[in-house]
Structures are given as structure tokens and as C-alpha cells.
Amino acid sequence: MMKHPEKERKNMPNRLPMSDPSRRKFLKHSVGFLLATAAYGSGLAETAKYVSPGWSRPVLENACLEPSTDAEKTLAAVVDTVVPGPTLDPDGDPGGLEACSLNLMFDEYYPFRTMIPELATLFDINSPGGSFVDLDYESRMETLVKVQNEMPILRLAFRAIRSAFFGGAYNGLGHEYVKYPGPNLGYRHILEASFRVPVCQELTDGWMP
Amino acid sequence: METYDVVIVGSGFGGSIPALRLAEDGRKVLVLEQGPRFTAKDYKMDWSFRNQMRMFVSFTSEDYTVFMRYGKGLGGGSVTYAAAMLRSPSEVFDYTDQNGYKVWPSSVTRSVLDPYYEKVEQMMEIERIAWEDVPKVGGCFAMLLDRMGLTCDRAMYPIHDCLHCGFCMCGCPYDRKKHLGLNYIPQAEELGAEFVVNAKVDHVEEDGDGSNHVVVYVDEFNIERKVATPMLIMAAGALETPVILQRSKNYLSDLHPQVGKNFNQNGDMALVFQLPEDFPDAWSYMGRNNAGMITYAFWEEHKITIHAGGSPPAIYAALDIVREDGGKPDIPFGVEFKHFLRDNYPNRLISSLAIGLVDGEGEVWADDNGLLKFNIPQTDHFKAYLDKVAGVGLRIQEETGAKLFRTADHTYEHGDAHPLATCRIGDNEEKAPCTPNGELRSNPGIYCADGASVPGGTGVNPAHTIAANAERIAAFLVENK
Secondary structure, eight states: OOOOHHHHTTTSSSOOOOOOOOHHHHHHHHHHHHHHHHHHHHHHHHHHHHHHHHHSOOOOOSOOOOOOSHHHHHHHHHHHHHSOOTTTOTTOOOOTTTTTGGGGGGOTTOTTGGGHHHHHHHHHHTSTTSOSTTSOHHHHHHHHHHHHHHOTHHHHHHHHHHHHHHTTSSOSHHHHHTTOOOSOSOSGGGTOSBOOSOOSOOSSSSSOO | OEEOSEEEEOOSHHHHHHHHHHHHTTOOEEEEOSSOOOOGGGOOOOOSHHHHHHHEEEEEOTTSSOEEEEEOSTTGGGTTOOOOOOOOOGGGGGOBOTTSOBOSOTTOOHHHHHHHHHHHHHHHTOEEOOGGGSBHHHHHHHHHHHHTTOOOEEOEESBOSOOOOSOGGGOOTTSOBOOGGGTHHHHHHHTTOEEEOSOEEEEEEEOTTSSOEEEEEEOTTSOEEEEEESEEEEOSHHHHHHHHHHHTGGGSSOOOTTTTOSBBOTTOEEEEEEOOTTSOOOOTTSSOSEEEEEEOTTHHHHSEEEEEEOOOHHHHHHSOOEETTSOSOOSSSSHHHHHHHHHHTTTTEEEEEEEEOOOOOBEEEEOTTSOEEEEOOOOHHHHHHHHHHHHHHHHHHHHHOOEEEEOBTTBOOOEESOOBOTTOBOSOTTTOSBOTTSBBTTSTTEEEOSTTTSOSOOSSOTHHHHHHHHHHHHHHHHHOO
16 A cells, blocks of 8 residues: 555645644644534534434335336346346345345336336347346346447446446445445544645646636 | 516526626516425435436436436525536637637636636635545545646635535535525525526517517426516526527527537546555545546646546446456446446545537437437547547556546546536627627527536536626626616
8 A cells, every 4th residue: 555645745845734833832722623523523413413314324115126027027137137136246245136226117216117118128139049037147248238239328227227236226235335334424523534635736726827 | 477677597606696696786586496495404415316316407318428417406506516616727718619610709708707706706605625625535636647747736616614425416415515505595585586496497488569578487386477577597507598498489589590509518528547556545435526636737738627526336336437448347237347346446446527628519409399308429529539538548547557447338428517508608690699798699688697608618617617607797787787
């Protein structure tokens, strides 16, 4: 890993002032810090009151839909190929189906929901043997790449499937998978959000002349 | 039918700024906004597409290659913008297109706009981000430039006491990001301006003697209403403003044929990098969504700026990232892609957005049902621009050890959030639907003051230039009663 930029770049101009504070300054800063911390804490408590409905992890309001029709089974296989679940992922991790991506089909926000039968037919007729469900993983991938190249709009359908997992549309499995903590009350208190020091030379005072 | 001195369609920068200035002048002002009135408690920290659809109106181009969206709600795009407020470089105002047409009017230059930029900066409390607030992802981006021996600058924002939660573009739940609902709009309301939300404008008509325009809209109860005005300001954004005008074509005596043409996506193009192994972790979901740093190092040679972007995981679901050099992942789905994100998010991937000067060759139009359609053709000129930006990305890859990713099928993602120029101002009567002061040449009394009127790319995030241009047009309307 690279050394901390503050240590590595201490010879650059415009460093943070690192002069030794006098005892008075130290006390002044300490009191200021404590007051600021207290104010910040009370501020967090206040904001937590009104953001709590929004920052809770997405709640699974309905169970993951189970495919029943042939078209739904085909699309379930597509979802399981785009974001593979335990049966296709060698590591056995959850995938799109476990993240309820199939619920997209009935989601009022999903623009493709009215095209389910047509989409399923499209995948089946482009599959060797006429059934996407029956293909192995490699053949499914080849089929999806082929139909995507022929119909660029399908990129958007695949994005939506990925988004349902990684974007946490229905549950938090995708967030947990990539170690994204999700909603929060701010990161300043753990001082992890910034390197906090200059890391490069600047050309302007903020914008070009 | 009620009559107002001024009716404004849209409450983003192009609408709320004239609303305040004209209300200050004592005019009776009505603003119609199609979205709801959000407050901080309405903003959800939720990057899922479901919440995005709640906060934005989204469209895909007719050839499915470009995705565009605009913020809905009182305050327009300011509610969900990433809040980089940068003055456009002087050369922007001298830009000449491939046909030799100078897109900005000769009367509008950077020095002319500077006092209006200053007004916006005071109102929005814009200041330069401190190093202590630059998100790590912005710091990593700057370190890439530094490794090349190039500069990278801290950018300007109307954000104060940021908590780094990383949800600017879902609407700041802490109101630390200044938006129009915290300054221009409440001040205008205090002066008597009326803001009606959930009011979707269908079309505009002319009244019998042509002295007034009649705005026909549907209110929140789905009831059709009409208001009349001698001064109509269109500020529904570069996507909706031309479509409303085109829906009105049969009700107006004339409409400039260039309305909806010259659509410019501001040269936006997403670049994703995998950080060199010796770089520190980026924690890319922390901090403001426009991640604090912008480089002007490529401006002189290429007229391109690049700024770092924060990245919730949904970003990598929405971008088809594949390795530029043929490495893995080469397909943006499947096991390899899934494992790649698991192994590299959030610390080893950083997203960035290149913005640059390119001709507006796209078009926005209303289809037979009056619905918004758009296209940005892949012309040789546009492809050359994309290649130029990709070349800059490749240079960063070669000189830093970072790995560059394509972000769309066969190319890079372009478009998204910065539509401009569909009712552009300009000196040429045939090429520009609006006069330099925003009045539609074909329809005296109708003005455009939003991103639609900004005639070309802004070289940087366009919000500040849209706002300053709206201040300029508002000043003209106040001075010329």
C-alpha cells in the first residue's frame, strides 16, 4: 500500500500548517473540539429523527417472487445468469434471484414489465435448442451476449437486473456482497472520509479564468 | 381565467431565479412545477433504481445508446444535483462549431456573465471545498493526475458542514447542500410569487388578440386549468421545454424550426479506473457525489475537464464496465463481473466524468402522442470527440498504472444528466430559436431561461452557467418592462 499521502508528500508546498500549538492554543482547540463534538452529536440525534424512515435498509415488503409460467422461468434463468446465485457462482454466494430481482417484472417503476412474454420469447428463440432454461452457464452467457449485441436495448434490461442486486432495490444482499454499508448518519465522526491534506498541485483558485 | 404578469414553467435554476428577480420587481409571478415539494425528510438514502425513478424523470434515446434524466420536484435539478458550481472557462464562450457558427451570442462572454455568477455564488453560498472535506475518492483521482505531473483542483460547491453520507444525488437529507428550495424559492414566495407543484403543463396557446399566452396545465387532482400571461418563461429544462413548445405548435401562430434541435449533452463521458496497486483505498461511497476534485490539465490541449465522482454500488450496476485492454471482465454481467465488483468495490475502483466542448447534434421532439423523444446520433464529429476523451483516459492508464474501463457497449457511457441547447440563444436568426436575451424569435413574449437556452457545452458541470444565464436574462426582463 502507498504510504499515507501526508507523510509521503511533506515536501510539497501548501501543506496543512503543522506548527506546534501553544498550551493556550491547545486548550482552546480542545475545548472547541469538545463543544463541536457535543454539538455534532446532538445534531446527529436531531437529524436521525427525521431521516430514520429513509436511511433504514430497504425492507423486503414482499417475498421474492417464484416463477410460475414458462416465460417467468426463462426470465428467472436470465436473472440467475446476469447475477449468478449459489447454483452458478462457484463461491456459492447469493445472486439476483436471492435479491428478488424477479420482482422487477411486477415493479411499477420497471419499464420492461409489460414486455415479459416478448422478452422471454426473445431469449428462447436465440438459445440453441430453443430453451434458455435448459442451457448450461457458458451457453447462457453466449446467448445473452449475442442478443445484447443484436438488441442494444437489452443492455438496459441487464442493468436493471444488476441494479436490483447491487443497488439494493428489494433487499440488502447485494450491498452486503460488495461490503457497502448503505445508509448512514455521516462519516465525519470516524475521520475516514478524507485524506484531509493536499495531495496534488492546483492550477487555479477554483475555476479557470 | 386568472392572469399573471409572469408565468414560469419549471422551478429549477432557469425558473426560480427569474421568479425571485421579477417578484422583487413587483410583478405578479406564478411558477408551475410538475414535481412535488420535497423537504429533507422526503429524501431517502436509497440508490436503488426505484428511488431514482421517484426523484428523476428518465428517458432512453431512440437508439438506446444514451440515457438522460432530469430532477423533478420544486427546485428542479438543484434538489438532486451533485452541486459542483463552476464558472465556465472563457474559451467556452468563443466556441465555434464544425460549420463555423459561433454558438454563444457575441454579447455574452465570461466577463459579461461574471457579475451574474457572483450573484448566484452569494445566493447559493458557494465556496471552495477544503482539503479536509475532499473525499478519498477525489483524493485518489488527484493522486493519479499528480503521478502524471499534472494539476488537479479542488472544486466549488454550495455545501457546508458536509457529513460525507454520500447521498447528494438522492437529495441531501441533512440540508447541508444548498438547493433552490433553501434560498431563491422561499425568498420569492415571501415577495408573493406563487409556486404550484404537481402541475404538469400540457401546452401553450395564444389568446384571441395575441397579447397574452395561455398556459394549459393539469393540476394535482388531474383537473385541467388555464392561466394567462403576457410574459411566459419556459424553464422546464432542455428536455421538456422544447417538447412543451412542440406540443403547442398547433396552438401558436408560429414556432421556430430549430426548437428541439442542437441538443448538446455537454460532452459528458464516464471513465472508470481501477487504482494502481500502490494507491491507498478510495472508500468510493463516502463523501459528496461530485468528489471534490476537477482537473483542468487537459483543457488547453483538448478542451476537456474531468472530475472525480463518488460511487455507490448502483453506479457499477448502471455502467457496463469492461476492461479497455481486453482483460477481465470483458462482459458486464455473469460470474466474473460479479466477483470483480466484490473484489474491487469500494476501494479499488473510481469513477470520473469527462466534460468537454462538442457540437450539439442531437434532437429532442414530441412524438405523435406528445411524448418526449430524443436522439444523439453517432456522427463522425461526435465519435471523434469520444475518441479524444478515450485517448485522455488511455494516457492516464499508461502514465499511472491505473486500468481504464469502458463504460458502455463498445464505447463509453455518455449523456445522463447535463442536457443543453435545445432552444438556444444566439445571434443567428435561423440557427438560434432565441435571441441573446432568451426571447423566442417566433413567439414574442415567450422566453427560455433554462438549460435549453444555454447554447452549447459549458466545459464543466453546467448548473452554475445555467444559473448565471438565468440571472442575466432576468435582469434584462426587469430592466425592459
